[in-house]
Amino acid sequence: MALYSEKVMDHFRNPRNVGVIEDADGVGEVGNAKCGDIMKIYLKIENDVITDVKFSTFGCGSAIASSSMATELIKGKPLSQALELTNKAVAEALDGLPAHKMHCSVLAEEAIRAAIKNYYDTHGIPYDKSEFPDPSDADEHPADED
């Protein structure tokens, strides 16, 4: 199908880092089953570096591909770098997403941030709360969608 780039189809067909980390240091879940997408990201963290990452996703092809690409982009990276990952970077790494699917890359960015926030919260690590606004439904679904 020409709806998606070959890169998206590759990550959709053969998603990297699928699964669960039972003893994860941080877990983030964003999205809503009612809207048709949920992403859950598990992080293993040592010395502020993401040593392992896994995901599970309920959603369309681009949601699965975005989760897969996002986990690839943060694996082995320091937390500071993972926090800089933008949805645009995820979409670009996938050679682009159709306009009405951009929210899938937003979800991937939010899932990573949620997992890091969860790591800080569960490990008593202080952080600037204003850097972690609650992901809202409005962010998941840009209003200009048709």
Next chain:
Amino acid sequence: MDKMIYADNAATTAMSERAAKAMLPYLTQIFGNPSSLHTVGQIAKEELEKARASVARSLGCEPREIYFTSGGSEADNQAIRSAAETGAGKGKKHIITTAFEHHAVLHTLKKLEKEGFEVTYLPVGSYGYVTAEQVKQAIRPSTALVTVMYANNEVGTIQPIAEIAEVCRAAGVTFHTDAVQAVGHIPVDVKAAGVDMLSLSAHKFHGPKGIGALYCRRGVPLRTFIEGGAQERGKRAGTENVGAAVAMAVALEDAVSGLTENAAKLVKMRDRIIDGLLKIPHSRLNGGRENRLPGNVNMCFEGIEGESLLLLLNEKGICASSGSACTSGSLDPSHVLLALGLPHEVAHGSLRLSFSESNTEEDADAILKAVPEVVEYLRSISPVWDDLVKGRRKHLI
């Protein structure tokens, strides 16, 4: 990919060889304009009228009651607009329909609402049927039109059209039915059904795209939909697509003559697939089993999303469709599945398979193998399914 299995015949069908062959000469040889007085034009005119007579025969009406249109959408628009305008002229501005019509009907009605009409959307219950009694209860002195689809395009449920027509006739209300999914698939006789107006579209029964017809019973006023020349008895201007009309007539003749045999074969295949797919845990059939189009299967699988299901089936050479939000291009899953009362999260995981007589039992075997595999895989990577299995989320089906 060795072989493509096309199981999306409710979206469109392949043109039959006979229809395609019938159409070809009109592209180059029989090219005349039916409005021209010369021989070349008059030959085209004659063929156009033969096609009209043939379509009329297939539907059980008179040729003059058939108006060619560009397809189902146009026929729906014209029928509803016309009845609404006629009603408004008598001060009647109420219309009755169902919650799960095709958008060609629903969007036309939405527009009429903005223009001051009031529309009653009858609920279709959890199995996808309305009753004549519901229509009867909803009719008011101000009702200008009842429009109820003959068979639903997503879940395949067939409505009690003759009974609804009787209720409308008794109340003196015009009755239109969108029969785009019914014609050529189940017996449709406009006189026996007693409808005032009926829409059909050729590409749903192996005819060409871009041609359809509106049946409008003699005596029922029909307003001009496209202004211009006097084609289609002044009701729809534009030089006629003669070849497409001829091909539609041929396709309809074949569909009607092969209907009983094809339907029996399809019902068998449909029921085998439904029974097989229902073995997948936490799956459900959408729409009732009785009074269902012979080739329609529509299922939901909990914990997965429809678009990824379609993409993976496509990888396995199976073409199907879904009512998930991602495939509808909007944020909400299909209005049809929501009208059946399905929760959003379940409606996202829907799959529609629609068959034609060219599908084989081998196709059914391949589908019965592929769908459970894909559902199982998608569940294995789904956090929703994980929650369901671990009891953190309640099963809805």
